[in-house]
Amino acid sequence: GAVVSQHPSWVICKSGTSVKIECRSLDFQATTMFWYRQFPKQSLMLMATSNEGSKATYEQGVEKDKFLINHASLTLSTLTVTSAHPEDSSFYICSAARGPQETQYFGPGTRLLVL
């Protein structure tokens, strides 16, 4: 298979704090990982693409200083939402692929609620 996990599955935090979300490929090496954001009843919006060992590429309109992405190994990428605010509340989904043009396998998502 190609299993991708995310941790935590949900998190509630106070405004102004930072939250780290982990994305792991459990049974394959992921050269490329993607982070998406999904608002209620809406589609997924790509936030950034990360390749192992290099800086992430952010989509237009996504603040790279707000959403820090680290892809330090072939099985782990992290998304840190810095100084979270209520408008950052959303469902964050990661995906992992063996290469840039390979099939993406999605994690179960992390629901973030900022109070």
Place this chain on the structure above:
Amino acid sequence: AQSVTQPDIHITVSEGASLELRCNYSYGATPYLFWYVQSPGQGLQLLLKYFSGDTLVQGIKGFEAEFKRSQSSFNLRKPSVHWSDAAEYFCAVSNNDMRFGAGTRLTVKP
């Protein structure tokens, strides 16, 4: 501009009836094409994908999709819907990066 369109926001079908979910894309070249299903509060599960070759693609859970280049479409079909198929369905295209359609919510009537 590159885009993915799912014209139907919500579809209701009776259990046992056939299903077709529409997807159209607008890209410079034929991209890779995917269908994903998402249950409430869950991540996405890949149903099927098309890269090249046979334009009729078989997927999991009895789903199939047909790529029609002339219509820039990749419609998802299932001959007999089960109550467990109720979910949100996303069409996606990939040409360097992946773009998703707005999704179609499927309701299954008993």
